[in-house]
Amino acid sequence: MALNRKDFLGLYNVSSEEISEILTTAEAMKEIFTRSVKKIPTLRGKTIVNLFFEPSTRTRSSFDLAAKRLSADVMSIAKSSSSVVKGETLLDTARTLEVMGADLVVVRHSVPGAAEFLANNLKAGVLNAGDGPHAHPTQALLDLYTIKEKLGKIEGLKVLLVGDIAHSRVARSNIWGLNKMGAEVRVVGPASLMPRDIEKMGAQVYTDIDEALDGVDVVNILRIQLERQAKGLFPSIREYRQFYGVSEERLNKLENEVLIMHPGPMNRGVEIESSVADSENSVITEQVRNGVAIRMALLYLLAGRKVENEDIN
Amino acid sequence: MKILIKNANIIDPINNLRGKHDLMIVNGKIEKIATEISVEEIIKEEYKIVDLEGKYLLPGLIDMHTHLREPGYEDKETIKSGCEAAAAGGFTTIACMPNTKPVADNAATVEYIKSKAENALVKVIPIGSITKKSEGKELAEIGFLKEAGVRALSDDGYPVMNSEIMRRAMEYSGSFDLPIISHCEDIDLVAEGVMNEGYNSTILGLKGIPAAAEEIMISRDIILAEFTGAQLHIAHISTKRGLDMLAEAKKKGVKVSAETTPHHLVLSDDAVKGYNPDTKVNPPLRSEEDIQALREGIKSGIIEVIATDHAPHTYEDKLGEYNYAAFGISGFETAISLLYSNLIAKDIISFEDLVLLMGKNPARILGLDYPGIKENAIADLIVFDDKNKWKLEKKNMKSKGKNTPFAGQEMQGKVILTIVDGKIVYNDMKGKGELCYG
Numbered sequence: 181m182a183l184n185r186k187d188f189l190g191l192y193n194v195s196s197e198e199i200s201e202i203l204t205t206a207e208a209m210k211e212i213f214t215r216s217v218k219k220i221p222t223l224r225g226k227t228i229v230n231l232f233f234e235p236s237t238r239t240r241s242s243f244d245l246a247a248k249r250l251s252a253d254v255m256s257i258a259k260s261s262s263s264v265v266k267g268e269t270l271l272d273t274a275r276t277l278e279v280m281g282a283d284l285v286v287v288r289h290s291v292p293g294a295a296e297f298l299a300n301n302l303k304a305g306v307l308n309a310g311d312g313p314h315a316h317p318t319q320a321l322l323d324l325y326t327i328k329e330k331l332g333k334i335e336g337l338k339v340l341l342v343g344d345i346a347h348s349r350v351a352r353s354n355i356w357g358l359n360k361m362g363a364e365v366r367v368v369g370p371a372s373l374m375p376r377d378i379e380k381m382g383a384q385v386y387t388d389i390d391e392a393l394d395g396v397d398v399v400n401i402l403r404i405q406l407e408r409q410a411k412g413l414f415p416s417i418r419e420y421r422q423f424y425g426v427s428e429e430r431l432n433k434l435e436n437e438v439l440i441m442h443p444g445p446m447n448r449g450v451e452i453e454s455s456v457a458d459s460e461n462s463v464i465t466e467q468v469r470n471g472v473a474i475r476m477a478l479l480y481l482l483a484g485r486k487v488e489n490e491d492i493n
Numbered sequence: 494m495k496i497l498i499k500n501a502n503i504i505d506p507i508n509n510l511r512g513k514h515d516l517m518i519v520n521g522k523i524e525k526i527a528t529e530i531s532v533e534e535i536i537k538e539e540y541k542i543v544d545l546e547g548k549y550l551l552p553g554l555i556d557m558h559t560h561l562r563e564p565g566y567e568d569k570e571t572i573k574s575g576c577e578a579a580a581a582g583g584f585t586t587i588a589c590m591p592n593t594k595p596v597a598d599n600a601a602t603v604e605y606i607k608s609k610a611e612n613a614l615v616k617v618i619p620i621g622s623i624t625k626k627s628e629g630k631e632l633a634e635i636g637f638l639k640e641a642g643v644r645a646l647s648d649d650g651y652p653v654m655n656s657e658i659m660r661r662a663m664e665y666s667g668s669f670d671l672p673i674i675s676h677c678e679d680i681d682l683v684a685e686g687v688m689n690e691g692y693n694s695t696i697l698g699l700k701g702i703p704a705a706a707e708e709i710m711i712s713r714d715i716i717l718a719e720f721t722g723a724q725l726h727i728a729h730i731s732t733k734r735g736l737d738m739l740a741e742a743k744k745k746g747v748k749v750s751a752e753t754t755p756h757h758l759v760l761s762d763d764a765v766k767g768y769n770p771d772t773k774v775n776p777p778l779r780s781e782e783d784i785q786a787l788r789e790g791i792k793s794g795i796i797e798v799i800a801t802d803h804a805p806h807t808y809e810d811k812l813g814e815y816n817y818a819a820f821g822i823s824g825f826e827t828a829i830s831l832l833y834s835n836l837i838a839k840d841i842i843s844f845e846d847l848v849l850l851m852g853k854n855p856a857r858i859l860g861l862d863y864p865g866i867k868e869n870a871i872a873d874l875i876v877f878d879d880k881n882k883w884k885l886e887k888k889n890m891k892s893k894g895k896n897t898p899f900a901g902q903e904m905q906g907k908v909i910l911t912i913v914d915g916k917i918v919y920n921d922m923k924g925k926g927e928l929c930y931g
Contacts, residue, residue: 192696270813291814292698293768312816314698349698376701377692 190315246475320353335362343402501550507865521915553585553873558800565594576613578892583908647674663723677710733786770818805894823894876910
């Protein structure tokens with residue numbers, strides 16, 4: 181079965197059935213990892229473009245590897261964000277890709293809505309690999325996959341997102357996805373890093389991390405961007421670590437064990453203590469591995485439809 | 494040009510005129526109004542006879558907040574093209590903000606605007622800047638600006654952040670009978686915001702502009718207006734709390750008025766979903782609750798003026814990513830139809846209210862005559878056809894700025910005739926949208 185959509189821009193407009201379909205497909209994809217030849221011919225003859233306007237190592241290499249394992253032709257275009265301050269560059273880029281015959285464009289951009297803009301202007305499918313603080317659906321899907329893999333289910337679990345919720349696309353996509361799959365979502369962080377009306381998305385808001393941690397099954401720790409402190413959003417790294425850092429001591433006080441997640445890259449010793457990051461309950465490296473499976477699943481499901489650009493090819 | 498208008502359904506709250514009348518226009522003035530003027534009374538060859546059966550005839554409207562972009566940004570709009578769009582929208586007089594390049598902070602630039610506007614289709618009233626280059630640092634030469642013909646002062650586009658400078662501007666402008674039109678925005682609170690801060694900015698991931706950024710400055714300016722006794726006009730008010738402060742100040746007798754825009758009365762920040770850069774405007778489209786408050790405000794008279802804040806931009810200015818797009822909506826050509834279909838047709842306001850909000854009140858604030866429809870008055874008139882259904886298409890717009898979130902939308906009601914100084918300057922009676930020079 182293919183997903184019945186041209187683009188995949190976020191989890192806000194995706195059904196729980198579609199999410200389940202992706203997670204199931206990812207399981208099959210992960211099986212390929214165990215083979216001696218980790219490659220299948222599914223997307224042979226398809227062209228996938230990785231269009232990264234924002235620096236990214238992990239997501240880009242994950243998409244790159246996913247496409248290659250499916251035997252697609254992959255082009256990677258990286259642009260420094262400074263060269264796209266004018267909109268026409270993005271549109272011109274879109275048109276260039278159009279005539280080159282891209283079947284799927286994977287886009288990462290610092291501005292919210294950039295993926296949707298490309299989707300509206302391209303016949304090819306567009307897969308959002310992160311657009312500003314708006315959405316990062318593949319990260320959220322790999323988080324969902326990892327939770328399900330480790331805990332056997334998503335429904336009914338209590339999941340806590342910790343940190344800079346205001347600027348986090350991971351947080352937003354996780355909230356949409358977790359809610360759709362029946363989990364209870366909590367967010368915690370300094371009030372200055374909490375976006376307005378976030379509770380309307382279906383998240384319980386906390387500013388005290390110990391209170392927020394009580395009774396949760398999963399803790400997803402977000403990276404704190406150190407430059408936010410210079411903008412006056414929180415007073416100091418020291419203070420952040422003290423009041424919002426996830427430490428061993430803090431977790432030891434809990435009655436139950438919690439699954440530790442982090443989308444990376446981590447600021448060790450700031451939002452997450454090293455002993456927590458490297459603990460038995462941490463699935464941070466497994467998240468990275470599952471990311472490839474999720475991206476393979478999505479590329480496969482999206483490229484499964486007849487792409488209008490096939491006529492150009 | 495001599496015109497005999499037959500069967501006009503006149504609405505004029507200035508002269509308490511309502512109902513079917515005939516009207517004779519000679520030498521730019523309304524010569525005669527009667528329930529019937531027979532064709533036999535005139536020499537037919539000399540007159541253009543216009544039958545307005547079933548259509549409304551209103552006094553010409555004034556838009557007191559517009560951007561004509563000339564000099565300096567002629568790629569966005571020129572005085573000529575802006576006036577053509579204004580004529581098509583039903584405005585016979587427009588006031589233009591000074592944020593041109595150079596800024597209209599000196600008599601020479603004001604004279605230039607006036608000279609360019611001489612042959613334009615509608616009347617143009619220049620507004621001078623409060624401070625030099627609208628930088629908020631030093632007062633502009635307000636006396637010379639007054640001599641050159643400005644009717645108000647504003648640093649529109651930018652707030653005067655320095656309270657001391659604003660205080661002095663209010664004190665000084667009083668001697669020249671010039672109102673201060675304040676763009677109320679605390680720029681530190683706005684930071685890099687691009688839309689209203691609320692649930693929608695959260696889910697869209699766009700940086701929000703809190704209502705407080707506007708309200709803090711409204712509050713400051715009201716305090717300063719009370720302190721100095723100046724005449725303050727708050728531009729494009731958009732929040733419920735701002736309105737509460739305005740109402741309280743008026744009750745206390747502070748000389749303060751305010752305007753809102755058609756788009757703030759019609760669209761909420763829900764419209765930003767989909768990231769259409771044509772919804773990016775400053776102040777941003779606010780919440781549903783704010784819209785309701787603004788509608789109450791124009792109904793109760795707390796808000797005295799509706800102005801378009803016509804802000805034309807080039808195609809490129811509005812292309813691509815939301816964050817990079819320019820702020821502003823090209824507003825002349827949709828204003829009256831939007832107000833009709835959303836407010837008048839729903840009995841929220843009446844045609845009479847419209848004439849007060851977009852005619853009499855702005856005229857009073859700018860110190861202009863506004864005689865309405867009466868004998869011997871200047872014939873600045875518009876005709877509105879409430880049955881005209883039309884679709885807004887960018888390619889048909891007269892403004893160079895096609896930046897409107899209403900493109901493609903079906904509209905109910907349209908201005909089909911605009912008469913300035915007794916001359917037909919815009920004629921859409923036959924659906925051709927003709928501009929008439931000479």
